[in-house]
Amino acid sequence: MRIPPLDRPTVYDGSKGIFLSPTLSKVGKAPSDITEWLNLLAPEIVLRCHREYIEAGSQVIQTNSFNGNRFRLAKYGLADKVREVNTRAAQIARQAASNAVPVAGSLGPSGKLLITEEVTAAEIREAFAEQARALEEGGVDLFHIETMADIDEAIAAIEGVRSVSQLPIALTLSFDTGNPQAGLRTMMGVSPAQLVEKGDELGLFAVGDNCGRGFEGYQAVVEGLLAASPRAALIMKVNAGAPRVEGGETIYDATPEQVAEYALWCAQRGVKLIGLCCGGTPRHVEAIANALARAG
Helix, strand or coil, rough: CCCCCCCCECCCCCCCCHHHHHHHHHCCCCCCCCCHHHHHHHHHHHHHHHHHHHHHHCCEEEEECCHHHHHHHHCCCCCCHHHHHHHHHHHHHHHHHHCCEEEEEEEEHHHHHHCCCCCHHHHHHHHHHHHHHHHHCCCCCCCEEEEEHHHHHHHHHEEEEEEECCCEEEEEECCHHHCCCCCEEECCCHHHHHHHHHHCCCCCCEEEEEECCCCCCCCHHHHHHHHHHCCCCEEEECCCEEEEEEEEEEECCCCCCHHHHHHHHHHHHCCCEEEEEEECCCCHHHHHHHHHHHHC
């Protein structure tokens, strides 16, 4: 088992969607479809994506499996392909990484709401156990449960993963609601301090923020996490700036200078895993890697 080195800030990768979505037309899918199709239909494209991130300086990469739980896959005709989608996602990432770079198995939200009883906690646990089992079979080193808003769903997901695996687990929430000065929270009202408390209670490998509002307010989120004194490593994987739509295409405006500033600010405050989420490209990751290398 390989886990990320935590003796210094470590470069995480960026978005899969911005790289992979435009290629879905090559396999007869629309750009709005899920990129997990490519694990089955065009694995060489996913492999190239991972390799470009590694060449840009990523010291940890994520599998192309964000939508890999049974609930999300069912919407796209892949209800019977959970094991295959996730095992292939892990195998492709493992091939790109060899034994040099740790691979994190990405597990995104279920897309269902516990609060409205659209799904039960037991069903969430079962779905995440199913996905985690396949990801571990494919060769991941750790799990990253990400972009969560509901702490109860996150807990059920962690319980599901732990029911089938002993690999380390990281958890990041999406702090995208409220005023940064007053303290950002998730859509379901979870604060950074509550995340740290739960992460400590559950013995998570790492906790932090991903997606959310991009560069707006990330400092307050980091400060909120630090104020709660987490024992786990901190992750920051924000969006590459604020999105805008141009000619029907979503554009993220982050410059290399902004990305470097973000990475250095996080590193100086003790964040251990620094990458990007939506809109993040190998070019952006290279800016992070260069900034951290210059800082020593």
